[in-house]
Each structure stands twice: as C-alpha cells, then as structure tokens.
Amino acid sequence: MPEKISNKERMKIPRQVMPEQDPLIRRNNFGEVNLGFTEELAKMEALRCIQCPKPTCVEGCPVGVKIGEFIALVADGNFLGAAEKMKEDNLLPAICGRVCPQEEQCEIKCVVGKKNEPVAIGRLERFVADYERETVGIRVPGLKPKTGKKVAIVGSGPAGLSCAGDLIQMGYDVTAFEALHELGGVLIYGIPEFRLPKSIVKAEIDSLKTLGVEFITNAVIGLTDTVDELMQNGYDAVFIAVGAGLPYFLNILGENLNGVYSSNEFLTRVNLMKAYRFPGFDTPVFNCKDKNIAVFGGGNTAMDTVRISKRLGAKNAYIIYRRSDVEMPARAEEIHHAKEEGIEFILLSNPLEFLGDERGWLKSVKIQRMELGEPDSSGRRRPIPIPGSDYILPIDMAVISIGNGSNPIIQKTTPDLQYNKWGNILVDENTMKTSKKGVFAGGDIVTGGATVILAMGAGRKAAAAINNYLTQVNRIY
C-alpha cells in the first residue's frame, strides 16, 4: 500500500465493484446475491476516502458510525481494528452493511461523491463485520458496572436489538420479549435469505446474548404480559419496538380469493417458516412453479417478494406499480437486481379488481393504466387514471405489498398510551418518551413502515433516553 497518497490520486481510483452471484444462477437459489469485498478490494475502496476534516457522511448515519476512522483502519489493513471502531456505534454491522440504504444516508453525503461515485461505505462496513466474524469471531465490548436496574424491550427487531445492545453496555439488565418463535423480527421474517442470511442475524444476536441480554420468545406483550404487568414485575423502564405489523390491503374486489397474499404472509411463510423447503419444513406456500406472479407495490418489500417468487420457479414475475420508476421507494440496488433476475416491471398501472374461477382461485387482475399529474403531498407526481385503458392480465398469485398499519395488540391492552389516528404511538421526538411514565417507544410502531437503520437509530436514541431517565430516577431517591 502506498505510504503517502494524495487526494488527487485517491479520487482517481474507481469505486470497486462487489462481486455478486450471476443473475441467471442466483435466480434459482436462495444463496446470498452479494458476495462481499475481498481484502484487496476493501483496501482499494478504503483508499478512495479522502478523510475529510469535517466528515459529512457521519451526519447521514442514523447511528453516527465514525465512518472516516474505520475506513482509515481498513486502508491500513487493520480490519479487526476497523471492526472495533465500528462497534463503538453499531453492534449489528453485518446486518446494516447489507440492508441499510447507504445511498440515501451516508453515501449521498460523501464528499468524493460530489465529483465521482461516493465511497462504498456500506460495502466496507459489511466487509469489516464479515472479516471479524469469519476470522476471530464477533468480539464484544466491555460492560459498565451493573446499575441494578432492569429494562424490558418489547420486540427483537432492529429497534429492540440496538436498544438492548446499548443498554446492556451501560450496565442495565435487559430482557427482550419476542412474539414469534425466532428472534430478529423483520430481519428474520421479512428480509429474505439471499439479501440477509439468517445465520448472520443469529450471529449478531448471539453477540448480544454473550453480553448478557436475556431473550424470551413466544411472548406477545399485551397478551402474555401487559406493559403494566412488566412494570409491576420489576422492570424500571419499557421500550416498545413492536414494528408495524398489520398489512394494508387494496380494498378492491376479489382480494379474498385464494392466491392473494399480503407480503407479510408470503415472506413469513418463506423466510421464517422456510416454505421454500416444503415438504422438508411443514409450512406450505403458493406453488409458484411455472405460474404468473404479480406483486403490487414499489418498495423493498415488494422487490424481496417478487425476487422470491422467481426463485420459487415463477414463469413470469411482475412488479405492478401505479407510479413510474422514478417514484419507486425501493433501493436502486434492489430494483437493479430484480431486473437482472428477469423481473418484469409494469409501471403506471393500478389494480382495479381481482378475478377468480368458480372454485375461488385467482385467475387474473383488471389493470388500469395511469399517467402522472401534478406532485401530491408526498412531493411525488400523482398518478391519474387514463379512462378506457383497462385490461385483463392473467395471474395465478398476487401479493399486496403496499405497506403496514400499526399492530393493535399493545394499543388495546395499554389504553393510557397516546396514539395518532393511524395507531402509531406518540413519542417526544428527542427523548422517545411516550405519554406513560417509564415507557418509551421507537421504530416502525412510531414512524410507520420505514427502514431497518432508522429503527436502529430510534433504538439507540431510546437507550440514551432510558439511561437518562433511570439516572434521574436514581437521584430522586
């Protein structure tokens, strides 16, 4: 590695390409699409970072990873040092390195990116985390002395995990409650194996267990124990991070036909219950082989769903979206990968009705073409129906992937929390405090459906706020 390298020379290095599985091969398997940087590629990419005195990339990171510092260590070949630096701010780097939308967060703010392509921060993060795990195993940071206080975390998804990681390091006893039989929330039931291998989620959760976080599965807070009961049972604070988890449907005719799914159901069957290995695993899912599959929506969840259907043998797999590709909320990389795998995009098209056969099975969808009008409240151009443009598209399975409302279980059993009209828990933006004393909330249950890293950011913010709250409580007595 060159000892002194000028910024000019750094800027000349092209952004390194991460090896990935060939699209024609990977669309037939559930193996990971991205294969990760080699050591050489990582070092070369790290050299592209010009080590800005005021790194704007960090501002873009919801958890404030010291990006420049860890990248400098990568450039020096000190990969384990880089991992340690990273974990000062993020205990789940292998997950974040894979699923964060870096192009909208840190990388969009990268100074190098103003003239050239930005430094591949996400890929370096992933490399560093994988390197540590695969060479010496995940090392965990030290803990502060025990405070004697207990915190309950409701939900073991990204918000809950990041909050648990911070609090355990601060010296709290932490118990995380999970409704399902496996830990990880959306990381397990939502994101498919080919984008985030479950073994990696398990490994990072195991590192939290090593730190002393207690996990309890099959615990539906609100039913198994209420939030009030947690407080009565000796928890000094509760962090509610149950996710969104109540899928929206289109509310059009034929939506209850057999073969119509929510993304949540389809993904849960495949990812959590391993239906792609049926009958080795007991849970079935629609047999996609040689069928026409349509996924309605344009987000990352829609991309995950449609790419799974292709892997399950779909003949034609469509994304049907009512706006154009510019307005699609999915990550550019996911759209790119989907197209490479042969997914067909039917844009500016809106479903009007599902049509079935006499036995109640989906056979087709009536589609209306749209054109874009003036921008709406979201700033995106509003889709307007084109009269007389209806047509029938034959499909065998439809998956509705248009987002989630808030799950009602906590709301029904914790009446003294305040909610907005969509059922999201209201919190103080700075402290994540709810209207109920000692109860904090964050992640999708507060924001509505968002990203893994935003939820992790909320979890960390809540951890700091809970620490603050419990420290003050201490002072009073």
Add this chain to the structure above:
Amino acid sequence: MHKILSATFIAPDIKRFTIQAPKIALKRKAGQFVIIRINDVGERIPLTIADSDSEKGTIDIIVQGIGKTTKELNTLQSGDYLTDVVGPLGKPSHIENFGTAVSIGGGVGTAIAYPTAVALKQAGNHTISIIGGRTKEFVILEDEMKKVCDEVFITTDDGSYGKHGFVTDLLKELIETRKIDFVLAIGPIPMMKAVAEVTREKEIQTVVSLNPIMVDGTGMCGGCRASVDNKIVFVCVDGPEFDAHKVDFKTLMTRNQSYLMEEKESLEQHDCRLNSLSSEQGSVGTSQRNVILSN
C-alpha cells in the same frame, strides 16, 4: 419447551392434552387460543384452549388428527414436549347474562364451545348445550358439559346416540318451545352456517368462532383474513368470534382449502414415514383445526 403432562384419546383420532404453560393458564379467558409448533420444522397451528388450571399451571387442548401436523401431534405422549406454545391469543368471548344461552358444538368444535359455555353459566345464563357428533363415539365432553350446563342435548348424524339428526334440528325445536336469547355455534363451517340461517330469521344473537389458516396469530401476516359484514377482518386479532349473521362462510371455506394439495403431499410423506417406522401409534392423528372444521 412445554411438557405434555397427560395425553388421552377421548374419541377416534381426537386426543386431549394437558400441557405445562403456567403463564397462559393464568391469563387465558374463554374463547382464546394458542399457537403451537411441535418441532423445529413444524408449522404454527392455532388451537383453542379447552380448559386450564391456573394453580397447576396447565392448559388443555383437544386435537383432531386429520392433517400432518395434527396427526403427528397426536402421536405425542405424556412426558413429551412441544417446541413452542404461544398465547393466549385472540379476543376473549364476549360474555354477559343474556338470559337463555345455547352453546352448540359440532364434532371437535365442542372442545372450543366448552370454555365459553362455562363462562356463560358463570355469568348467570340458563345454559343449554347441544353436542353433535357423526356417531356416538364422536360425541365428546358430554360429562364436562353436564357438570356446567343446565341442560345438555346430544345429536348424532346416524342416530347411534341421542337424537337422530343435526344440531340444527334440535335447535329449531328449542326455539319453538322457549325463548332463546343467545346462541354460540362452533364446528364445521357448514354447521355454523346452518345455525346462522336458523337463528337469522328469529333474530337471535348468534356468535361463531372462525377457524381460518393462520401463521403468526398476532395480526402481522393477514393470512387469516375473513369477510365479516363485507369488511376484511383479521381473525387472530379481531376475533376469533364474530356475529354469525355477518360472516361470509363461503369465502372462509374456500380460503381454508388454499393448501389442499400441499396438505395431501405432506400427509402422504408423514404416513409413509410412520409406516416405515411401524409405529404402534400409526393410526391416529389430526390435522389443523381449520382443516378439521372445514371438511
């Protein structure tokens, strides 16, 4: 892991389990269910809690073996373990003193009707139970119902026990002879639908417990959606009990057949394995609650 403390066949292919689940035993109310998984490759199936003992920390479930999972479940014995038991899920039954309340159970549906009959009695209702079975040996929980209800009637399809005929025949007779204020009907979908038709014209408040295919059981997946009053409901969080006069039974029945092919495949594989093991238990089993009740 949840230990099975007792497991006894109470009818052909119908087994009653007592399972260690202290927290659920303490919290559960009539009408609520659990989701169980019998092993690491198992599916999640919903089963109504038939009874519980909060002091002993146990719950009872009653399982009919039709599909792969229920058949496999019914091979388990006292001392075996269930991998996952989660609950209590769903809304408890709405209980009040209606006056005269009739609780109707068809087949293994009687196991689901039983806890609600107990609650209806405790709320002060004159409680009548109608237990229906295909034949005498499929009439279950007769003694238990007799302990809690003021009157118990039995019907069998073949007349081998009790009154010859369907539960609806008996219900019609009751309605003609006295004032009925509330009806609870739980059993195969055609039975629940038939009961709803009988009470609709008499304007008797009627509740049914729906049995769709579920995955998570907490509202997250929407797989258990049904049409009630022309609106989509999620049975796991909005139910499982609904106004019988507003339920679209046809859609429920159709949706419950979503995986007929897969269930057959799974079952064949299971039977195959059982035969090759020449298990002494090879005959019995059950399916998912939804399969049982829809067939």
